[in-house]
Amino acid sequence: MTAFSANLGFLWTELPLPDAIRAAKAAGFQAVECHWPYDTPPQEVAVALRETGLPMLGLNTVRGQPGENGLAALPQRQQEARDAIDQAIAYARAIGTPNVHVMAGFAEGADARATFVTNLRYASTQAAPHGITILIEPLNRYDAPGYFLQTSSQAAAILEDVARPNVKLMFDCYHLQIMEGDLTRHLTERLPIIGHIQIASVPDRSEPDCGEVNYPHIYAHLETLGYKTPLGAEYKPRTTTDAGLGWLSAC
Ligand SMILES: O=C(O)C(O)C(=O)CO
Numbered sequence: 146m147t148a149f150s151a152n153l154g155f156l157w158t159e160l161p162l163p164d165a166i167r168a169a170k171a172a173g174f175q176a177v178e179c180h181w182p183y184d185t186p187p188q189e190v191a192v193a194l195r196e197t198g199l200p201m202l203g204l205n206t207v208r209g210q211p212g213e214n215g216l217a218a219l220p221q222r223q224q225e226a227r228d229a230i231d232q233a234i235a236y237a238r239a240i241g242t243p244n245v246h247v248m249a250g251f252a253e254g255a256d257a258r259a260t261f262v263t264n265l266r267y268a269s270t271q272a273a274p275h276g277i278t279i280l281i282e283p284l285n286r287y288d289a290p291g292y293f294l295q296t297s298s299q300a301a302a303i304l305e306d307v308a309r310p311n312v313k314l315m316f317d318c319y320h321l322q323i324m325e326g327d328l329t330r331h332l333t334e335r336l337p338i339i340g341h342i343q344i345a346s347v348p349d350r351s352e353p354d355c356g357e358v359n360y361p362h363i364y365a366h367l368e369t370l371g372y373k374t375p376l377g378a379e380y381k382p383r384t385t386t387d388a389g390l391g392w393l394s395a396c
Pocket residue numbers: 180205246282284317320343379
């Protein structure tokens with residue numbers, strides 16, 4: 146049976162993070178993940194995780210200044226990017242989180258690529274002693290125009306250059322259906338470099354129960370591939386989180 150991780154960046158956002166973790170447990174999720182937990186002391190998050198028994202699978206590095214979307218591919222911003230990486234790894238260690246998504250930011254060109262590769266190697270070195278995996282995530286060009294990383298093929302080439310076993314791809318089916326399609330084939334081919342998978346309907350990014358992706362097919366396919374990590378439910382509820390959970394009980 147497919148397991149799911151509630152993305153608390155989008156689900157139960159009206160609740161403080163520890164209560165959102167409790168709500169995810171009550172709803173039947175097997176794990177949680179978040180975007181930017183930094184306003185909540187990690188001790189409070191750790192208490193809720195212990196109490197519910199849910200793992201927090203991932204968190205993101207900060208976006209940077211207002212209007213920015215990450216720092217790791219921005220030439221001339223290396224110190225800030227490394228501070229963001231250090232902050233994320235410290236928070237992840239405090240709550241036992243195995244993945245840190247290092248956000249690339251709005252950038253393009255050879256300098257941006259070289260900066261991203263260098264910063265990912267730095268992140269890998271800092272994360273490795275703690276058993277933490279670094280993730281990079283392509284975002285679609287409509288939601289994040291100008292974001293440095295946009296496709297899984299671009300990510301695969303960068304991961305080859307970074308050449309560290311603890312730096313992997315966050316395969317968000319929502320973004321990659323929009324950018325590349327062919328999800329079944331890409332999930333199969335990219336499996337060795339995938340560190341986490343996320344889902345949402347396409348194109349409206351709501352509950353994964355409608356739209357152009359047939360998720361039951363994706364779940365069955367991932368099962369045949371032996372992929373067992375809970376899938377990140379990273380969608381924007383059509384009404385409230387609780388009212389939209391029918392898809393979860395149908396799985
Ligand atoms: O938007 C997404 O898909 C993300 O997973 C994220 O981490 C924030 O941009």
